[in-house]
Amino acid sequence: MIRNYDKLIFELSKEGRVGYSLPKKEIDGYCMCCGLPDNLKRETTPELPEVTEFDVVRHYTNLSNKNFGVDTGFYPLGSCTMKYNPRINEEMAAHPAFTQLHPSLPVECAQGALEVYYNLAESLAEISGLAAFTLNPYAGAHGELAGLMIMRQYHMQRGDLKRTKVIVPDSAHGTNPASAAVCGLEIVEVKSTANGTVDVEDLKPLLDDTIAGIMMTNPNTLGIFETEIPEISRLVHECGGLLYYDGANLNAVLGKCRPGDMGFDIMHINLHKTFSTPHGGGGPGDGPVGVRAGLEQYLPNPQVKKDADGKFYLECDEKSSGYVSNFLGNFGVIMRAYTYILTLGRENVKMVGPLAVLNANYVKEALKGDYYLPIEGVCKHEFVFDGLVDKSTGVTTLDIAKRLLDYGYHAPTIYFPLLFHQSIMIEPTETESKETLDEFIAVMKKVAREAAENPDVVKSAPHSTPVRRLDETTAARFPKTTYKQMKG
Ligand SMILES: *Cc1c(COP(=O)(O)O)cnc(C)c1O
16 A cells, blocks of 8 residues: 555645744735736746645655665675775864855955865875876766876877877766767777786787877776786877776775876876765766876876975966866865865775775675676676676676665665676675675565576566565656656
């Protein structure tokens, strides 16, 4: 039976019911109902649900309970680093000393906020072994675009106009080729070896004087550390290109090794992954971009600088690759990431990567008898299965993902990376306890057993969610976001 408050808010509507009580007459000569001049009055009444305040509160509270987030349960969404977002981050970001600043204030009145920005940029530079950072881009993909604009600007400023191609591995996240295309660069794909790392032999013939650079992710999207980086760095630099590091997977190596030391010239970081700021629902996120010494002038405008007296100011460089955002990025996100780094401190930052790697390997080893592991060996912070070991009953990765919803888990990333037909990409992160991992392992084993013994229950999952299996393409392309659309 559908409970009254599980209905859509329009279905609760009763003619004449209201959720407010306003005085009839508050100001002399003005009445809420008839005091408006005719030209401001609507001709037809708006089609709104007629409900009480309590109806609305109960409706939205119940709706929010149907949501799933990292605060409600295990969220092993590979490539997304769904770690716990500490509450002290929220407290700091909500501090009125920061929230009440207007972004157009003169810099003299916003010294504290600029100091936070400057200090976070400095911390990220130290963590990644690069010279300077901008925090202006709003997300990882936005950072990629900003980074590629820097790459293009570097070549253009040198009069090297032939370099219009960027090399992207076949294992790359879809945003890499997308950002390159938006930046007006042509994409050249480099293949992976059977071990899942970039094939140096395939790379060599691609390198010539039309190459602007290469985009790499390390550890890559298979969770595997790219061991040939020194050789790749030598080859790409020798041909005049730059190395771009997609830092979405920085969590795995945080405080252990640094992209700058590996030979990368430009990188982005996803604060909403590695640095514990919330994500989901489209953000807000933040995608800081760092560069090695010698490329600082190409960073987007404005840059936050500190003078000899310790005062902060904004500087615009005419060699810059341009503006990528209004003001200085998503300041609330910057505040949270800075708090996270300060609360961990230098020593604990170094613990993040090893614990994330330990958790991933623990889950991988426990499940590889049931799920097919195409690349053996120690992974970094995440790993990829290629469906079940026993595929004879026709249960697919999509079925497994849907069945996990019945057991109260967020599904892992599925059908990515594209290197395998049935990819299931699992990233537990360092903030999950052994007990949570053990429960997840037990459920994954149970689903594998169901797939063998009673495949229909998996193929028809989910059974216990508010909606069943959706036509996801139609849902994404033609979403019905209003009651009228749903009924019509
Ligand atoms: C998440 C991710 C991105 C894109 O970052 P957004 O912040 O979602 O725009 C790029 N590359 C990799 C490897 C990622 O995991």
